Amino acid sequence: xxxxxxxxxxxxxxxxxxxxxxxxxxxxxxxxxxxxxxxxxxxxxxxxxxxxxxxxxxxxxxxxxxxxxxxxxxxxxxxxxxxxxxxxxxxxxxxxxxxxxxxxxxxxxxxxxxxxxxxxxxxxxxxxxxxxxxxxxxxxxxxxxxxxxxxxxxxxxxxxxxxxxxxxxxxxxxxxxxxxxxxxxxxxxxxxxxxxxxxxxxxxxxxxxxxxxxxxxxxxxxxxxxxxxxxxxxxxxxxxxxxxxxxxxxxxxxxxxxxxxxxxxxxxxxxxxxx
Numbered sequence: 554x555x556x557x558x559x560x561x562x563x564x565x566x567x568x569x570x571x572x573x574x575x576x577x578x579x580x581x582x583x584x585x586x587x588x589x590x591x592x593x594x595x596x597x598x599x600x601x602x603x604x605x606x607x608x609x610x611x612x613x614x615x616x617x618x619x620x621x622x623x624x625x626x627x628x629x630x631x632x633x634x635x636x637x638x639x640x641x642x643x644x645x646x647x648x649x650x651x652x653x654x655x656x657x658x659x660x661x662x663x664x665x666x667x668x669x670x671x672x673x674x675x676x677x678x679x680x681x682x683x684x685x686x687x688x689x690x691x692x693x694x695x696x697x698x699x700x701x702x703x704x705x706x707x708x709x710x711x712x713x714x715x716x717x718x719x720x721x722x723x724x725x726x727x728x729x730x731x732x733x734x735x736x737x738x739x740x741x742x743x744x745x746x747x748x749x750x751x752x753x754x755x756x757x758x759x760x761x762x763x764x765x766x767x768x769x770x771x772x773x774x775x776x777x778x779x780x781x782x783x784x785x786x787x788x789x790x791x792x793x794x795x796x797x798x799x800x801x802x803x804x805x806x807x808x809x810x811x812x813x814x815x816x817x818x819x820x821x822x823x824x825x826x827x828x
Contacts (some may be wrong), residue, residue, distance in 0.1 A: 554608075556584040557651055558634030558705070562624035562799050563642040564592040565598030570751070574608055576645035576747075582652035587611040589642075590628040593618025622714035622723040629708055639709060639724070640700050643749045650745035654702040657739045663738020666728055668701035669745040676750040686738050692775075695725035697738070700746050707731050717770055720763040729775045 559577045563570055570589065577587055586608055591603045595618075603613050616627050625639050636658055641647060654667040671681040684696050691697070701724075711730035714723040733736065772779055 554633045554635075555586040556634060556636060556655065557582070557586070557636045557702075558629070558632030559585060559587045559640050560625055560628035561587065561589045561630060561640050561642050562592050562621055562628065562790070563594065563599065563603065564618065564624070565587055565594045565596035565599050565818075566642040567596060567602040569643040570599075570606075572600065573640055573642050573645050574611060576647075577640065577651075577812050578609060579648050580646075580651045581649050582655055585635060585651060586632065588628040588632050589613045590624045591615045592620070592624040597680045600753060621721070622716055622718060625723075626713040629705065629713070631638060632705065635705060636702050637705050638700060638702050641749075644700060645744040645747045645749075645750065646700065647743075648746070649743075650741075653741050653743070653745065657741075658704070660700060661737070661739075663735070663737050664739055665707055665731045665734065666697060666701050667741065668697050668739075669741035670743055671698060671746040671748055672744050673748050673750050676752055676783045678750075681748060683740075686740055688732065689729065689782055690737075691732070692779060695722065695728070695818075696747065697724070698730050698746060699724040701728070703731060707734060707736060710734060717774070718767060719770075720767055722767045722771060726771055726774055729771070729778060733775065733778050 561570070561573055574587060574589075577585060587604065587608070589603060589611060591600070591613060593616060594600050594603070603615075606613050612631075614627060614631050616624065619627075629637055636655065638646075638651070638654075652671065653669070657667045658664050671680055671683065672756075673679055681698075682689055683698075684694075686696055708727070711727060711734075715726045715730075718726050728738075
């Protein structure tokens with residue numbers, strides 16, 4: 554039995570799998586197993602790769618295409634670790650992430666979620682500007698990316714990733730379920746997670762109608778938690794409005810426009826040189 558199970562859902566992302574797996578095998582903490590879930594891939598190279606995948610500490614589970622929530626649940630059910638780390642097939646982690654997370658989880662029996670600072674790479678690169686964690690902020694906007702550590706027993710108590718999150722945000726929903734159990738949230742001070750930005754990213758391209766559906770579903774799934782934090786519904790509206798105004802102020806500022814005008818041509822040159 555391994556201490557940590559890293560669960561990697563994969564749908565047609567075979568081109569990235571080796572990089573994700575390599576980042577796990579390169580951890581300074583080695584009591585780890587890797588469970589790759591082939592989520593009904595339709596891409597022949599991905600299926601061919603995973604059918605014969607032979608890496609240390611790694612096994613592959615095949616399921617019909619069901620989406621991220623179901624794929625993560627399937628992988629966790631097959632896992633044997635006390636602690637779980639979901640990792641998307643196109644992302645990667647720094648070499649000390651597991652070591653630092655285990656220190657927190659072993660040292661604090663009430664610790665429920667451990668995450669860290671993060672960087673982006675791919676279509677866009679740079680530090681991911683994550684807000685400092687607070688429950689009120691977490692209820693308004695998710696501050697914790699999908700690749701955070703949690704206890705398998707908490708996942709079981711929550712009933713797993715909720716399948717009613719049809720278009721995404723299933724990780725946000727799980728974090729709120731764990732927080733509802735009274736578990737604490739810990740953010741490591743260093744960058745240990747690297748998030749790949751792709752043009753076809755599901756969240757990046759989510760339609761407003763689907764996003765609104767998910768926000769309503771998050772609220773309905775956690776009515777008691779929202780009710781305790783925002784007993785006055787108007788206060789929840791005001792918090793949402795404040796965050797939107799902050800975002801718009803940054804997005805439409807002269808500094809943002811100038812930085813974008815400088816960086817966009819440089820990124821195009823960099824991508825053309827990499828081809």
